[in-house]
Amino acid sequence: MLTKLGNRFKLLNDIQSSNKPALAIIDIDSFKEINDFYGHEIGDNVIVEFSKRLDDFISDQFTEVYRLQADQFAFLYRECSSKESFESRIQELIVELTNKPIFFEQHEILLGVSVGISFEKKELFINADIALKMAKQSKKNYVTYTKDFNIEQEYENNLIWSKKIKKALDEDRIVAFFQPIYNKRTKKIEKFEALVRMIEPDEEIISPFFFLEISKKAKLYPKITMLMIDKAIKAALSHDYAISLNITIEDILNQEVNNYLIQSIQESGVGKKIVIELVESEGIENFEEVYSFIKQVKLFGCKLAIDDFGTGYSNFEYLLKLDIDYIKIDGSLVKELDKNEHMRLIAKTIVAFAKTANMKTIAEFVSHKEIM
Numbered sequence: 001m002l003t004k005l006g007n008r009f010k011l012l013n014d015i016q017s018s019n020k021p022a023l024a025i026i027d028i029d030s031f032k033e034i035n036d037f038y039g040h041e042i043g044d045n046v047i048v049e050f051s052k053r054l055d056d057f058i059s060d061q062f063t064e065v066y067r068l069q070a071d072q073f074a075f076l077y078r079e080c081s082s083k084e085s086f087e088s089r090i091q092e093l094i095v096e097l098t099n100k101p102i103f104f105e106q107h108e109i110l111l112g113v114s115v116g117i118s119f120e121k122k123e124l125f126i127n128a129d130i131a132l133k134m135a136k137q138s139k140k141n142y143v144t145y146t147k148d149f150n151i152e153q154e155y156e157n158n159l160i161w162s163k164k165i166k167k168a169l170d171e172d173r174i175v176a177f178f179q180p181i182y183n184k185r186t187k188k189i190e191k192f193e194a195l196v197r198m199i200e201p202d203e204e205i206i207s208p209f210f211f212l213e214i215s216k217k218a219k220l221y222p223k224i225t226m227l228m229i230d231k232a233i234k235a236a237l238s239h240d241y242a243i244s245l246n247i248t249i250e251d252i253l254n255q256e257v258n259n260y261l262i263q264s265i266q267e268s269g270v271g272k273k274i275v276i277e278l279v280e281s282e283g284i285e286n287f288e289e290v291y292s293f294i295k296q297v298k299l300f301g302c303k304l305a306i307d308d309f310g311t312g313y314s315n316f317e318y319l320l321k322l323d324i325d326y327i328k329i330d331g332s333l334v335k336e337l338d339k340n341e342h343m344r345l346i347a348k349t350i351v352a353f354a355k356t357a358n359m360k361t362i363a364e365f366v367s368h369k370e371i372m
Contacts, residue, residue: 002044003051005067011074014064015124022080022119024090025128026054026097027136029112031071042104047071049102050111057093074128083119087144090115094141115142162218165198165211173199174224176231181244181362184372191242191275194232196224221250222257229261236270244275246307252293253286262296271300275326277307287318294322305362309350316353327354331365338370 006014015021028034028050035043047067054065054073066074075093080086094113101108116132118124127145135143168174178192198206215221225247232245251257265271276297294304305326306319319327329350333343347363354361366372 003067008068011066018078022077022086023128024075025116025132026073027114028071045104118145161214193244233268236273242273246277248279265300275303277305328362334363335365
């Protein structure tokens, strides 16, 4: 009703009645932010103006524009003679949509778009939707679907692993392995790091590399984190060693996981034996929430470590703000220390900074004497 364009149902019907269709699904980037910032009235005006620009771009009776949902539109050629000419036309359309701001009252709004293109009639809509997702992931203006994506295989693999993870959780086959952390000065093992593993029914040990990311897609990741919290606290209660526990920013921002961790530490009374390891490479956007969490766990005596330091978001300033106790130097820097001068320089800089800031350093991948 808002745009007077055809809807998804009409698009699917029109695809069926076309001979050689070509489809582009067009998504306005960050439209939610536009809606939240300017309000729904201006958001609606953006949608109307955007749909007019799409409609104005129609050049013949074989082309039609549709609004699929919210900020998602479709551009259909029912008789496409050349893939190259369709892609070229979509490139022109992207320029038309993004180079001219939309004016409403005193506001001037510039839009970005992501576009997925497909040409095979049989799976035209699904393939364009997959291409759109790929465009968003790769931060490109547009992506054309090809069989090389092998996306069907990836979906099938995700489904298989989702079932495996769920079954492993039900059968208590998601376990903690404990890796020793050795103090070079005292020549003793000082603490253990709790690492998640999956045990297959045939007793094969599966690395988190194969299941942790998929567990996030399957919404099983918080359950795995809470399970690892239980296992780390149980180990801390049973032994005289400190136990390190890996926690992501995602875990801290998940209120259920956050509350569970704080409550478990409080009730068990083992705060002084727990080291929270923040996965450093993610960076921190919600700084206040993360800082509030750190203040709470430190009240119970927990120490804080930054994991994988030296990769990704290595920000010295935020280390000082967060009151870090340990920096874990990433293994990718350590494993070539004896051969690679650049790696040695980075490691020296990290160690010098840590000493000045009264933090301890932990090196991963110390595999032989020369590195030690």
